[in-house]
């Protein structure tokens with residue numbers, strides 16, 4: 001029995017990893033924007049994997065604000081909330097108030113049920129830049145505990161037609177791409193501009209506006225989109241994150257068509 005349990009896990013995991021070595025969309029970061037993007041991509045039949053460095057996907061949504069586990073979501077994101085079956089209580093004419101644990105678990109569950117595969121505790125530490133086309137076409141992965149403990153262990157590589165940087169505030173993948181390759185991103189400076197201080201309404205609007213392809217093959221969503229293009233942070237309001245994830249899925253889908 002002991003061997004059966006171990007063999008079942010090893011064989012099924014290796015077969016999943018093998019099947020997802022060549023994919024359509026690699027989502028880096030399982031926060032709200034990445035999970036929403038993964039859901040809509042997988043739902044339309046696009047082979048999608050999410051790489052989340054932490055054990056639990058969900059990013060900055062679990063904790064609400066200052067660990068008060070409630071979030072606010074604007075009614076503009078109504079369609080997405082309904083699509084994910086999230087219970088939303090009306091707070092005022094523009095906003096819902098939502099249990100952050102229900103919202104986060106719903107995003108994870110629905111992304112997975114739509115067909116996106118989630119690799120947790122896996123860190124994307126670089127991208128693949130095709131030397132001929134100069135297009136991003138893959139991600140370099142390693143176990144997060146390996147990276148965090150500084151072990152000198154080479155990674156594995158996944159080919160992906162599109163990569164989404166959904167890493168949140170650090171916009172880690174875009175920074176690595178710009179720093180290592182001397183290329184110009186589609187931003188006002190050609191580089192990662194950096195996030196501005198908190199401004200809720202402007203931040204929410206800019207999150208969606210800044211969701212775009214920033215270099216051939218690589219897209220940004222959520223706070224990563226703001227970090228790359230110089231948008232504002234906005235705290236525990238999540239309509240922009242959800243709408244950004246949906247927009248990212250739509251532009252990635254168009255790029256793959």
Ligand code: 48F
Pocket residue numbers: 028029030031032033034051052053054057058059060061122123124125166167168169172173221222223224233234235236237238241
């Ligand atoms: O930070 P995060 O929740 O990103 P988001 O989707 O949402 C932002 C909000 O949570 C909040 C906010 C709302 O107004 O401002 O901050 O933009 O999720 C990002 C996820 O990416 C993971 C990280 O652990 C987190 O779960 N992550 C970051 N870098 C990597 C990564 C990496 N290199 N590889 C894999 N996962």
